[in-house]
Amino acid sequence: MTGSATLLERGSLKWLVDCGMFQGGKELEERNWHLQPYQAKNLSFILLTHAHIDHSGLIPKLVQEGFRGKVICTKATRDLCEVMLEDSGHIQEMEAEWQNRKGKRAGKKEAIPLYTMKDAEKSLQYFQTVNYGEQFQLANGIEVRFQDAGHILGSAIIEIWIEEGGEEKKLIFSGDLGNSGQPIIRDPSWVEEGNVLWLESTYGNRFHKSREETVQELLKIVQEAIAHEAKVIIPAFAVERTQEIIYTLGQFIRERSIPSIPIYIDSPLAISATEIFKRNPDCFDQETQALLSGGENPLEIPEIKYTQTAEESKAINEDSRPGIIVSASGMCDSGRIQHHLKHHLWRNESHIVIIGYQAEGTTGRRIVDGAKTVRLFGEEIAVNAHIHTLGGFSAHADQKGLLAWLSHFSNPPLEVFINHGEEKISTELSQLIRERFHFKTVVPQWREKKVLFGEGAKELPEERAVEEFIPEESFSSLFNHLDRTYKRLRRKLKREKKRGDDLYDPKWLKQLEEINKKLEELDSEL
Numbered sequence: 001m002t003g004s005a006t007l008l009e010r011g012s013l014k015w016l017v018d019c020g021m022f023q024g025g026k027e028l029e030e031r032n033w034h035l036q037p038y039q040a041k042n043l044s045f046i047l048l049t050h051a052h053i054d055h056s057g058l059i060p061k062l063v064q065e066g067f068r069g070k071v072i073c074t075k076a077t078r079d080l081c082e083v084m085l086e087d088s089g090h091i092q093e094m095e096a097e098w099q100n101r102k103g104k105r106a107g108k109k110e111a112i113p114l115y116t117m118k119d120a121e122k123s124l125q126y127f128q129t130v131n132y133g134e135q136f137q138l139a140n141g142i143e144v145r146f147q148d149a150g151h152i153l154g155s156a157i158i159e160i161w162i163e164e165g166g167e168e169k170k171l172i173f174s175g176d177l178g179n180s181g182q183p184i185i186r187d188p189s190w191v192e193e194g195n196v197l198w199l200e201s202t203y204g205n206r207f208h209k210s211r212e213e214t215v216q217e218l219l220k221i222v223q224e225a226i227a228h229e230a231k232v233i234i235p236a237f238a239v240e241r242t243q244e245i246i247y248t249l250g251q252f253i254r255e256r257s258i259p260s261i262p263i264y265i266d267s268p269l270a271i272s273a274t275e276i277f278k279r280n281p282d283c284f285d286q287e288t289q290a291l292l293s294g295g296e297n298p299l300e301i302p303e304i305k306y307t308q309t310a311e312e313s314k315a316i317n318e319d320s321r322p323g324i325i326v327s328a329s330g331m332c333d334s335g336r337i338q339h340h341l342k343h344h345l346w347r348n349e350s351h352i353v354i355i356g357y358q359a360e361g362t363t364g365r366r367i368v369d370g371a372k373t374v375r376l377f378g379e380e381i382a383v384n385a386h387i388h389t390l391g392g393f394s395a396h397a398d399q400k401g402l403l404a405w406l407s408h409f410s411n412p413p414l415e416v417f418i419n420h421g422e423e424k425i426s427t428e429l430s431q432l433i434r435e436r437f438h439f440k441t442v443v444p445q446w447r448e449k450k451v452l453f454g455e456g457a458k459e460l461p462e463e464r465a466v467e468e469f470i471p472e473e474s475f476s477s478l479f480n481h482l483d484r485t486y487k488r489l490r491r492k493l494k495r496e497k498k499r500g501d502d503l504y505d506p507k508w509l510k511q512l513e514e515i516n517k518k519l520e521e522l523d524s525e526l
């Protein structure tokens, strides 16, 4: 999950599909610093499925390390990357600054940002845009086409045709796949044939409620909040979810299901993203096009208050009227949403509506998982508000959606790499695809290599490649775990000793002896 990137090699040509940043915890984010295997200087292209940071976030880092090739994507993706990468650079700078404030006092060496806003800005000169549906030549014997993925504005499925030993092979990258029937943008395109597919699996084991049901649920929440003069807080990704929420709330007001109440869009990034939506009407679906040509812009309603500055953002909390606050980040880990959560999580009458994916290790995930308190700005905040999770607004297809999309393939020997999901989920989906479609499926590990076509493919059977691959971090995370368990044991022992309790049960002694023996064996073997 997160950090999507696939390196493709053919002869001396190397290119990436996506170049995402890892998000969700220190250990995972450490990976963002180790890009050596990509060899930035030797890469010719990055084919970019869409602008989300978990797909595009390391492009500036790659440019910083010497990438001088082309980043190829749709126009809307480029426009969105302009604001999103700069925002990401800004976050990196802030984080380093914060660490330095803490670190200096602790005598630590200076932290540097992963990349800066300037790096992000510089990386934009390497972007080159293509139109949906247009097949173009990437290099000799390699053709590429971008198709609608229905996930966010500008998002694409990427098809790659490669001539290999006189034969044509086709690779497909699903990117992140959206749902059919979501507002504003077009539905995902179907792909009917190919040899190898990389399929996302974010919600590979989940079933979303239908959009209509979800819209009704949101309506009820908003109505209840209005009845109790309370606020609804919606953490939302700045791109797509925010615009979809604007669209839906606008619909409530247009249909007079709710009175006119203030709707705060408190995220400078969401404001810029909304502007970009307005600039790219060619990506809209028929319904939105029709509204537009009828003179109505569903992204412009009088109730919406865009708050750009920090002062305006703070002033929201002085408005005691019932209202709705949509703010980023979508996973509650950074940004202005944290201030709003601090103000509202502890209030019984407030409503928090979670509409997007919450990665493991994030504040949003803890709230969804039912934490009694969460830590914000160094303070424990009680979770008393009503917490709602509305899956139907997801930008990702659920299991049913993914299988429905796959069912359009008519080419039986398809080989499917299942990526971009938590391992358990990817594995479950993999099993299901094998049973349902009899496709060959693989859940690749981070940095696993595979020879797809040609001589090497025969020499390196898939089983062997999978077995032999043990990521370095498996070891380090095990060691860390061992370390933590040991420390916890010591702490317990100390505590019990203080209390005067008798811990020295013969049962424990026997277990400890066994563990000790095992560790000694391991030590001498290593």
Ligand SMILES: [Zn+2]
Pocket: 050, 052, 055, 151, 176
């Ligand atoms: Zn995405």
Ligand SMILES: [Zn+2]
Pocket: 004, 052, 054, 055, 176, 420
């Ligand atoms: Zn993604």
